[in-house]
Amino acid sequence: MRNVEVNFDGLVGPTHNYAGLSYGNVASLSNARATSSPRSAAKQGLEKMKALHDLGMVQGVFAPHQRPDIAALRRLGFTGTDADVLQRAAADAPEIFQAVCSASSMWTANAATVSPGADTADGRVHFTPANLTNKFHRSLEPRTSGRILQAMFSNERYFKHHEHLPDNEHFGDEGAANHTRLCNDYGHAGVEIFTFGRYAFDGSKPAPQRFPARQTFEASAAIARLHGLDPDQTVYIQQNPAVIDQGVFHNDVIAVGNQNVLFYHQQAFLDTDAKLAEIQRKFGDHPLHFIEVKDHEVSVADAVATYLFNTQLISLGEGQMAIIAPTECQENERVAAYLAELITRDTPIRQVHYFDVKQSMRNGGGPACLRLRVALNEDELAAVNPAVLMSDSLFERLNQWVDKHYRDELAVADLADPQLLTETQTALDELTQILKLGSVYPFQLEG
Template identity: 50%
Template sequence: MISACEANCDGLVGPTHSYVGLSPGNLASTRNAGEVSNPRGAALEGLAKMRRLYDLGLPQFVLPPHERPAVGFLKSIGFSGADEVVLEDAWKVAPALAAAACSASSMWAANAATVTPSADAADGRVHLSPANLLTNLHRSLEGEQTTRALRRLFPDEQRFAVHDPLPAQPHFADEGAANHVRLCAKQGAPGVNLFVWGREAWEHWNGAFPARQTREAFEAIQRRHGAARSIFPRQAKAAIAGGAFHNDVVCVGTRECLFFHERAFEDRGLMEREVRAAAEGLFEPTFVEVSEADLPMADLVASYLFNSQLLVVPGEDRLLLLAPVETRDNPRAHAVAEGLAASNGPIGRVEYVDVRQSMRNGGGPACLRLRVVLTEDELAAANPAQRFMPGLHTTLAAWVERRYRDRLAPNDLADPLLLTESREALDELTQILDLGGDFYPFQRVS
């Protein structure tokens, strides 16, 4: 068996991190709309989480934020003139569109792409399909730059296939790895891929909140990746209605363990039978279910217990659940989490991490990272400048301290100085991460 590991590619929080409430169905985003954010604190929290995983012995990469405000988007819809004028006019005439152009949502890298490791792919390469994220306007602006970012991180086309996003229309609504789970015996071994969808393309959807992932989108990704042993369970309508806008709000899985809430899947029994059938001869899956009685949906969404990172720590037989501090602070969720560690199940211990700035927009520890299973050769072929090391942590923390504001109200997004500050910060970042002088749109304008 080829030696392999799971690398976490975390999204670095951008300078325009804010609480504008752009995401229907994301209850935290809606609840905190209009509040003052702290971009500097958010970025430092994210870096601290990356360092936590590095210290555990896990490979970690940094994904750069996108250029925001997205002036090119505003120009494409009819605003014209100097960039500062475009931004000012947009905020005056169409503030909702201007807010979307300023969103720092690329920080939630779990939505960056869906990944198939080489052990599961028909051609033996790592396949990545950047998500089109078309359900929400602010996120639909990310696909092109995410593709560019992943091709810089994984440039070797002999080992990696970074596809273009799926066609940007509702039949192929794609939200990325937030709805994908992979189970296996060991990271280098063949696995079972769960592609969890919310609606079918031609289905009449009448839910209070959008079902963001279509079955047809995941079927297309499975075909283009040649992903073996794939199943397509449906996310429960009750979960979406309760605020679980992505499957990773109600479910997380690693190695043989699938950890999920009672209301995660529309047909829990069918899901289990399909997983067992796909895993036959490879490994024995373990299902750890939390009941609605032990953790009601309201507490689940408030605590984000399942939006934790379930980690294989070198030298440890059982898994580590890295949960947000909100899980610790919610009595029901805390009791469930500590009960897992006290049992003799696959999860051996629980630790808590502070990512409150992200959580206030509905993004926990798992939202901030894209998991990519890599062999030793594939790991070595990734851009070394983006590999998280203590030296890079020091450099990026100092960069954040110098470049980011520690207070940003929604109306501050209209400040033309923020545009200048953000571009100067990102220009420096391209040098730190060796991304090239043409990485961002503003760098490609003569």
């Protein structure tokens, strides 16, 4: 039976903008209020999806969310027509208004945590949308993410959907950005690694001092219970608080894993030696590669600036892998030199492919942020909504859709334009027909 890992990349939404909303994300803050290009951002994402499809990967598309989020503004007391709500919120509460316009759902690594059927007690693929409580603009996402996931993975024989965890920072959950799975084969039981930033109920334990730790141990443990994971195949490892304070807001900014490779920075974790030994023990007798990047090879600052670890590790077959990296890695002399040397070593990583995703990078998200990984066997893949899987025809149709509906430039001040809301709703209504999602957006459900 064919076993694959499908990458479902987030399609960038029509309101892609640089409002600098994500405290703790250095790139997001440094580019605040710059003019963005939603059209370029969406096309850069589509080019990456198509390139992976052409490499032989099974590639999926994850729809963006409805923004501006009029329903959220109405919950906060803004009234009148949709245009009235937009303009009153923009004038009276600009910070809130900018938050409800965020296109952050493009980073689908934060959409959910996914456990393959090979790991779960009932043999189904389990999905739990992330609650993203640490940031208001992201906390608006879980219900729509859940509806989109259910439209993509609707067959209850193969897929199980959970409600997101309670909306409280004690159970702060950032999804797959803090979750890694190692395995010998995608269809066989693996080791699920949950990385967290702090213990919510024990303030005496190590925690960052400058920037927030967004994922709690308690959230990670709850998801493992919901998904029916075997404790003997589950590992919890704490992020090093010192790197969170240097801008490593998610684990996927400092480490990435795929099959039998864990690629990580020397400073990524606490109690590293003991935790790697636990992973090795639970992984079993199969070959396992721990690739540690030392401080003298690449500093944490360079790793954050280039998103060296916010890359994708993909399997090419015959035990070989490739790194999918942003061009920022290529443009940094130290990081480029490290990657050039890495592919000459005796490890599965044999290739590096660079992609221009600058519109996403400037807002704080690299290639790994843009995708949700779902390991599937042949029967499960056949049960996925086929309209969301990349093909030559879908690539062409989505590019035409972007050309038709997206603005070439967007300033933060443009977000209050009622015409932008109309353009966005028209675009998303058409997109749900292209991807055969049904009604997933609030404006469709309310209508």
